[in-house]
Amino acid sequence: MTEELIAVLKTELRDVDQLDLDASLEAVGIDSLRIVNLSVRLEADHGIDVSFAELNRIKSLRELDALVQRRLTERGPR
Incomplete structure (x- = not known):
């Protein structure tokens, strides 16, 4: 998993x-409130823009990690 995702998940x-x-996200305890929090933390802490709708479609942590990696690549270095 990316360091950025690990940092956000630890919160x-x-x-x-x-x-x-x-x-699944549900299996690890990520409910709709936590999905909102993940979206906010990814943007605020790491400059990764991921909407609630996108996160809500994610089926597993692996998919979430892949999405975060794509967004990091799109964002480029900070």
Whole structure:
């Protein structure tokens, strides 16, 4: 997982190091409120623009990580 995603997940979840990348967001405890928080934190902390709607369509942590990686590439270096 990207460092940026790990940092944001640590604000929302415990035991981030033990997460299964193929687990659904719901299975790891990410509900709709946490999806909003993830969107806000990714933008505020890392300059990664990911909408609630995009995050709501994500099925697994692996998909979320891939999305964050794409957005980091699009954003370029800070």
